[in-house]
Amino acid sequence: MPVESSAVEPESKSQSESESEFVTVRRHGDDGVVELVLDRPGAMNAVSTAMARAIGTACAALAADPSVRVVVVSSAAERAFCVGADLKERNTLSDAELVRQRPTTRGAYGGVLELPVPTIAAVHGFALGGGFELALACDVIVADETAVVGLPEVSVGVIPGGGGTQLLPRRVGAARAAELIFTARRVEAAEALSLGLVDSLVPAGTDTAEALALAARMAANSPVGLRAAKRALRLGHGMDLAAGLEIEDAAWRTVAFSGDRAEGVAAFNEKRRPNWPGR
Numbered sequence: 001m002p003v004e005s006s007a008v009e010p011e012s013k014s015q016s017e018s019e020s021e022f023v024t025v026r027r028h029g030d031d032g033v034v035e036l037v038l039d040r041p042g043a044m045n046a047v048s049t050a051m052a053r054a055i056g057t058a059c060a061a062l063a064a065d066p067s068v069r070v071v072v073v074s075s076a077a078e079r080a081f082c083v084g085a086d087l088k089e090r091n092t093l094s095d096a097e098l099v100r101q102r103p104t105t106r107g108a109y110g111g112v113l114e115l116p117v118p119t120i121a122a123v124h125g126f127a128l129g130g131g132f133e134l135a136l137a138c139d140v141i142v143a144d145e146t147a148v149v150g151l152p153e154v155s156v157g158v159i160p161g162g163g164g165t166q167l168l169p170r171r172v173g174a175a176r177a178a179e180l181i182f183t184a185r186r187v188e189a190a191e192a193l194s195l196g197l198v199d200s201l202v203p204a205g206t207d208t209a210e211a212l213a214l215a216a217r218m219a220a221n222s223p224v225g226l227r228a229a230k231r232a233l234r235l236g237h238g239m240d241l242a243a244g245l246e247i248e249d250a251a252w253r254t255v256a257f258s259g260d261r262a263e264g265v266a267a268f269n270e271k272r273r274p275n276w277p278g279r
Contacts, residue, residue: 020054020057021050021051021054022038022039022040022048022051022054023036023039023054023057023058024036024037024039025058025061025062028212029216031069031216031219031220032067032068032069032219032223033070033072033212033215033216033219034062034070034071034072035071035072035073035074035208035212036055036058036059036062036073036112037074037075037076038073038075038076038077038081038082039076040076040077041075041076041078043083043086044077044079044080044083044126045075045077045080045081045082045083045131046082046083046085046086046088047082047084047085047105047108047130049086049089049101049104049105051108052101052104052105052107052108053104053107053108055107055108055134056104056107056108056111058111059108059111059112059115062115063111063114063115066223066278067278069117069218069223070118070120070218070219071115071117071118071119071120071215072120072121072208072211072215073112073120073121073134073135073138074121074122074207074208075123075125075208077125078125079125079126080124080125080126081121081123081124081125081126081127081131081134081135081147082126082127082128082130082132082134083129083131084128084129084130084131084132084133085105085129085130087156105130105161108162109130109133109134109162109163112134112138113137113167116227116230116231117223117226117227118139118140118230119137119139119140120138120139120140120141120211120214120215120218121140121141121211122207122208122210122211122212123141123142123144123147123149123198123207124143124144124146124147124205124207125147125148126148127143127147127148127149128149128150128151128152128186129150129151129152129153129160129164130160130161130162132149132150132151132164133151133163133164133167134162135149135198136168136171137162137163139230139233140200141198141200142198142199142207142210142211142214143189143193143198143200143201143202143207144189144201144203144204144205144207145190145201145202145203145204147189147192147201148186148187148188148189149186149187149197149198150180150184151181151184152184152186153184154181154182154184155184159181160181164181165177165181168180168181170237170238171196171197172196172197189201220273222264222274222276223260223276224255224259224261228251228252228254228255229251231247232247232248232251236248258279260278260279263275263276
């Protein structure tokens with residue numbers, strides 16, 4: 001949320017596979033890799049109410065599409081992944097309007113977090129406040145050398161409200177998360193990698209290409225297996241070992257008798273690439 005940005009909207013764009021104002025959904029080939037592009041470059045992707053609604057709607061459609069195997073969340077803005085909440089809009093809202101806006105905002109962050117397939121954030125430039133929370137909602141964060149991340153909400157009198165207080169400790173531990181949130185400091189790319197705030201660091205300008213390449217490697221695997229593995233990872237995190245193993249067992253049962261399992265074993269024995277049925 002904390003970089004105040006212009007409310008200037010992007011100029012009209014040519015249609016890709018599907019496009020709404022502020023978000024573009026782009027398919028890459030026929031392997032199930034889909035790019036969810038934050039597309040409000042004139043405001044460095046500051047999340048207005050309308051943009052939050054667009055993100056939530058796009059994520060709901062992706063979650064319901066069985067052909068989607070991996071989602072890459074990227075940015076059409078040159079200088080930022082996303083600078084967080086649109087503070088100019090926020091400054092015009094009454095308390096009652098802010099309360100009414102909250103479910104829409106939560107829907108955007110929750111939509112990314114609840115995608116049932118692996119998700120990768122491709123981060124360059126500023127990823128601050130809600131922008132970093134969108135990245136934290138993904139399973140893997142690929143950042144380029146220009147990336148600057150952080151949760152500076154307390155510096156403007158609020159707290160991380162898009163999942164940051166819960167997702168950041170799960171990445172870097174409670175004490176490190178507390179230091180970062182309480183100081184509101186911004187962290188540049190090299191330190192972000194060393195602290196575990198991002199998972200890989202790539203040359204400037206290559207974050208999206210590298211994230212898409214990683215997505216393609218993931219998408220080559222069983223769609224049923226990918227979804228079940230993500231479910232087990234997400235649901236089991238933070239539980240005691242016995243409970244986590246029960247979740248893993250339930251996920252195993254969803255794949256053990258699937259067409260993907262039969263095809264995977266057959267392909268291995270026949271020394272060929274699998275042709276996943278996805279069921």
